[in-house]
Amino acid sequence: MVRFGLLIGFWMLAWPLQAGDSMHDFHVCIMEIDHRPSENKLEISVKIFTDDLENTLEALGAPRLNIGGGKIEHPSTDSLIGLYLQHRIGLEQGTKRLPLTLVGKEVELDATWCYLTSDLNLDAKNLKIENRVLFERFEDQLNILYFRSPNGKQSFRMVASSPSIMVDF
Amino acid sequence: MHLTHAIFRLGILPMIVLCGLTLQAQAPDKFRQLEEILPTPTAYRTASGAPGNAYYQNRADYAMDLQLDDEKQILRGEETITYHNSSPDALTYLWLQLDQNIFEKKSDRALTQTGRLEDRMSLDQFQDLFMEYDGGFKLEWVKDTKGKDLKYTVVKTMMRVDLPQPLLSGGNFSFKVKWWYNINDRDKVGGRSGYEVFKEEGNYLYTMAQFFPRMCVYNDVTGWQHKQFLGAGEFTLPFGNYKVNLTVPDDHIVGATGVLVNADKILSPAQRSRLEQARKSDRPVMIVTPEEAKKAEQGKPKGNKTWTFQADNVRDFAFASSRKFIWDAMNQRVGNHDVLCMSFYPKEGNPLWEQYSTRVVAHTIKTYSKFTVDYSYPVAISVHSKDIGMEYPMICFNGGRPEPDGTYSDRTKYGMISVIIHEVGHNFFPMIINSDERQWTWMDEGLNTFVQYLAEQEWDRNYPSRRGPAYKIVDYMKGDKATMSPIMTNSESIRQFGNNAYGKPATALNILRETVLGRELFDYAFKEYCRRWAFKHPNPADLFRTMEDASGVDLDWFWRGWFYGANRVDISIDKVRWFQPSSMDPEKEKAIAKEKMLNQRDSHIGVPRNNTEIPQTVVEADPGMNDFYNRYDPFAVTPADKTVYEMFKASLSPEAAKELDKGWNFYELTLSDLGGLPMPVILEFTFTDGSKQVERIPAEIWRYGDSTVTKIFKFEKQVLSIALDPFLETADVDFANNHWPAKVEPTRFQLYQDRNERGDNPMRQNQNNR
Numbered sequence: 001m002v003r004f005g006l007l008i009g010f011w012m013l014a015w016p017l018q019a020g021d022s023m024h025d026f027h028v029c030i031m032e033i034d035h036r037p038s039e040n041k042l043e044i045s046v047k048i049f050t051d052d053l054e055n056t057l058e059a060l061g062a063p064r065l066n067i068g069g070g071k072i073e074h075p076s077t078d079s080l081i082g083l084y085l086q087h088r089i090g091l092e093q094g095t096k097r098l099p100l101t102l103v104g105k106e107v108e109l110d111a112t113w114c115y116l117t118s119d120l121n122l123d124a125k126n127l128k129i130e131n132r133v134l135f136e137r138f139e140d141q142l143n144i145l146y147f148r149s150p151n152g153k154q155s156f157r158m159v160a161s162s163p164s165i166m167v168d169f
Numbered sequence: 170m171h172l173t174h175a176i177f178r179l180g181i182l183p184m185i186v187l188c189g190l191t192l193q194a195q196a197p198d199k200f201r202q203l204e205e206i207l208p209t210p211t212a213y214r215t216a217s218g219a220p221g222n223a224y225y226q227n228r229a230d231y232a233m234d235l236q237l238d239d240e241k242q243i244l245r246g247e248e249t250i251t252y253h254n255s256s257p258d259a260l261t262y263l264w265l266q267l268d269q270n271i272f273e274k275k276s277d278r279a280l281t282q283t284g285r286l287e288d289r290m291s292l293d294q295f296q297d298l299f300m301e302y303d304g305g306f307k308l309e310w311v312k313d314t315k316g317k318d319l320k321y322t323v324v325k326t327m328m329r330v331d332l333p334q335p336l337l338s339g340g341n342f343s344f345k346v347k348w349w350y351n352i353n354d355r356d357k358v359g360g361r362s363g364y365e366v367f368k369e370e371g372n373y374l375y376t377m378a379q380f381f382p383r384m385c386v387y388n389d390v391t392g393w394q395h396k397q398f399l400g401a402g403e404f405t406l407p408f409g410n411y412k413v414n415l416t417v418p419d420d421h422i423v424g425a426t427g428v429l430v431n432a433d434k435i436l437s438p439a440q441r442s443r444l445e446q447a448r449k450s451d452r453p454v455m456i457v458t459p460e461e462a463k464k465a466e467q468g469k470p471k472g473n474k475t476w477t478f479q480a481d482n483v484r485d486f487a488f489a490s491s492r493k494f495i496w497d498a499m500n501q502r503v504g505n506h507d508v509l510c511m512s513f514y515p516k517e518g519n520p521l522w523e524q525y526s527t528r529v530v531a532h533t534i535k536t537y538s539k540f541t542v543d544y545s546y547p548v549a550i551s552v553h554s555k556d557i558g559m560e561y562p563m564i565c566f567n568g569g570r571p572e573p574d575g576t577y578s579d580r581t582k583y584g585m586i587s588v589i590i591h592e593v594g595h596n597f598f599p600m601i602i603n604s605d606e607r608q609w610t611w612m613d614e615g616l617n618t619f620v621q622y623l624a625e626q627e628w629d630r631n632y633p634s635r636r637g638p639a640y641k642i643v644d645y646m647k648g649d650k651a652t653m654s655p656i657m658t659n660s661e662s663i664r665q666f667g668n669n670a671y672g673k674p675a676t677a678l679n680i681l682r683e684t685v686l687g688r689e690l691f692d693y694a695f696k697e698y699c700r701r702w703a704f705k706h707p708n709p710a711d712l713f714r715t716m717e718d719a720s721g722v723d724l725d726w727f728w729r730g731w732f733y734g735a736n737r738v739d740i741s742i743d744k745v746r747w748f749q750p751s752s753m754d755p756e757k758e759k760a761i762a763k764e765k766m767l768n769q770r771d772s773h774i775g776v777p778r779n780n781t782e783i784p785q786t787v788v789e790a791d792p793g794m795n796d797f798y799n800r801y802d803p804f805a806v807t808p809a810d811k812t813v814y815e816m817f818k819a820s821l822s823p824e825a826a827k828e829l830d831k832g833w834n835f836y837e838l839t840l841s842d843l844g845g846l847p848m849p850v851i852l853e854f855t856f857t858d859g860s861k862q863v864e865r866i867p868a869e870i871w872r873y874g875d876s877t878v879t880k881i882f883k884f885e886k887q888v889l890s891i892a893l894d895p896f897l898e899t900a901d902v903d904f905a906n907n908h909w910p911a912k913v914e915p916t917r918f919q920l921y922q923d924r925n926e927r928g929d930n931p932m933r934q935n936q937n938n939r
Binding site for chain 2: 026027028030032034043044045047050051064066068069072103104106109110113115140142144146148155157
């Protein structure tokens with residue numbers, strides 16, 4: 001049994017409202033990770049639909065961000081997005097969680113591309129990648145991962161019931 | 170990828186056989202005809218995709234009295250349904266849909282909803298877990314027209330009414346239902362219909378639909394279509410005529426499916442005269458101005474008013490009611506009749522709504538009529554509700570709300586225009602071309618999203634359409650195909666609704682139009698499908714068959730690949746070989762051979778070194794070491810060579826001699842279908858002089874089931890590079906293998922970093938310019 005702790009935070013059932021939207025949105029987030037062994041780092045690009053990202057951050061208590069809105073964009077936008085992605089995207093080698101750095105973002109039509117990097121642990125043989133972006137918002141959220149390394153390309157799909165995968169080096 | 174870039178001098182020109190294809194390993198038959206999958210044609214639905222000579226459909230007419238209780242947010246209604254049985258069958262019972270029952274606590278939707286305990290979330294969401302909403306229909310009775318009770322059985326979201334005696338073919342049966350239900354707060358409970366409350370002023374805005382027990386469809390495909398409503402598969406409904414008396418507070422403004430028939434009793438003389446003005450105007454005219462709406466917002470009702478609407482040959486009825494409504498209207502002529510285009514919106518929708526909504530409604534029915542069938546209803550209405558888009562006949566509820574200060578982002582603006590085009594467009598699919606939504610979401614959403622794209626592009630050049638162009642579906646389709654479901658998946662089982670039922674079919678149709686059939690053939694066939702099935706109930710096979718039948722093009726491979734399969738498009742250029750035919754002229758050919766030999770000999774690393782390090786060789790120092798072979802030139806043209814050449818020339822026809830003189834280049838391309846979804850091959854050849862030539866090869870190049878094919882191209886010019894799918898029209902998911910010579914494309918991350926290092930980040934520029 002899980003005990004609700006209201007003071008610690010509000011647990012919620014991920015129970016989205018009835019699908020009442022006849023112009024149904026894409027509930028897809030794209031994450032591209034390039035493994036650069038020579039520099040011992042990962043280059044990560046994450047594409048999230050801007051309205052979904054904004055609404056999710058707002059539901060978490062963020063102010064209206066107006067992402068990509070030029071002067072009306074909230075000054076804390078980048079740091080809030082960075083914070084959110086650090087919580088929702090997990091890179092682990094063994095028991096070590098790798099720190100993620102938001103390099104920047106850019107808005108392309110209705111989507112926001114977020115760019116992150118992470119330094120790898122030299123000795124580890126594999127990497128666990130978790131992407132739970134927007135899982136709290138849409139029950140059918142699908143997060144696609146394209147992982148590219150000198151060994152080739154791999155694609156993965158992450159859904160709420162299995163949010164992480166493992167790649168070997 | 171293997172590249173061969175070499176010159177082969179071929180022996181004799183007439184021996185070059187241009188066999189385009191070579192056979193390789195056999196693969197699954199992607200060009201197998203579809204007959205074994207499609208339903209057997211019948212007298213109801215023909216093999217050509219048209220309604221057959223025995224086609225029938227049943228009709229349901231409704232007379233309804235409704236009362237909207239604005240104090241308690243309750244809708245009460247009494248309806249008389251007259252059901253006409255045109256089927257050849259006798260019916261012993263009727264089935265009705267009770268969509269509101271999806272809000273019952275023990276509904277299948279609630280019970281089968283899977284949920285997870287997630288991370289910490291907001292207090293609002295926590296409170297929602299304890300929300301009590303007493304939803305679902307409260308049925309009072311079902312009676313015949315004489316007032317005698319009829320036995321009825323509720324099965325979740327469906328209700329069976331037992332008939333006193335069988336309803337024979339050609340007969341009709343009238344009965345009455347009385348019900349009420351608590352209207353849902355859309356902000357809390359969600360839903361396609363419901364109310365929005367404006368807390369500060371205490372006003373409600375109702376956008377009401379699925380509010381009455383509605384007849385199911387009975388037809389030759391499903392019998393009774395009474396598949397339970399779980400929330401995703403929308404509504405399958407028969408056509409009929411509606412007469413609705415709608416009693417609302419007397420300060421409310423109402424928009425509804427159909428024509429207001431008692432305007433003289435309901436509207437003020439000023440409003441009636443403005444409405445007349447709007448009927449003749451090609452610009453929106455205010456019927457209720459923002460000032461009047463603002464005044465109504467602050468007032469209170471003195472009683473009730475009954476609005477009466479009549480709607481003919483529609484499959485449903487919906488309405489919107491609020492004292493907050495601003496109302497504008499304009500005329501749009503379609504074919505040979507006038508359509509009154511209208512919008513109802515609260516002040517919260519402005520300034521966007523008064524500028525765009527009605528104009529977009531008019532644009533939508535005009536553009537859709539061009540590509541499908543003429544819009545034949547008398548009105549088309551867009552109502553502003555908070556953040557939803559939902560369609561009903563002649564009326565739809567659309568989001569797109571500016572910030573409280575009246576500013577809005579371009580995303581809000583284009584989102585609003587797109588949602589209005591989309592929902593008004595639903596008048597065509599499925600309101601008129603009435604497919605079975607409960608079974609096949611894509612048949613209305615996919616087709617509608619496709620025409621939405623066409624209408625968006627006619628609204629504004631380079632309109633930022635979210636779906637339509639082939640390359641926009643690539644992000645979705647390049648994923649692991651093992652976990653994708655085909656478009657031909659039942660509505661309630663679709664994962665990734667937006668991509669699967671909207672994006673992918675819309676893209677497929679766009680590819681069919683731009684690349685496979687071409688615009689002329691496609692537009693003719695698509696219009697024919699719409700003409701054949703307007704005000705009827707089409708099925709997927711009727712679309713597939715009509716598109717083939719009317720275009721004259723075998724599209725079975727296309728339906729199989731795009732609609733029945735989950736493969737993706739990924740064609741690669743594996744290898745390119747370059748050939749030039751020999752001219753046979755010894756003067757030319759021997760010179761070329763000599764040059765080649767010398768080139769090879771002199772390129773060796775030792776040659777220049779020896780030239781400097783060996784001042785003199787033995788033979789150079791002593792001429793006595795020379796003999797015949799030191800003087801012999803194997804590349805010299807001999808009289809015998811000349812004789813052979815003269816004989817060869819004499820054997821050539823004048824045409825062949827001319828061709829030989831041109832000095833053709835032959836390129837043998839090896840292509841692979843890596844994705845498993847066969848598509849036409851579009852190749853752009855760039856020549857050394859900078860000019861370009863495009864070759865379009867139909868998808869039938871893959872018809873033998875090969876995953877690899879080779880094909881020869883001939884040009885007078887020499888090819889510098891080749892690009893596959895240069896116009897991004899096939900949804901090829903991997904561009905890394907689409908170029909010869911191979912191109913290494915930088916990743917998005919690298920591009921971003923490069924731009925930032927150069928300091929010309931477009932976003933920053935944009936910010937600085939504002």
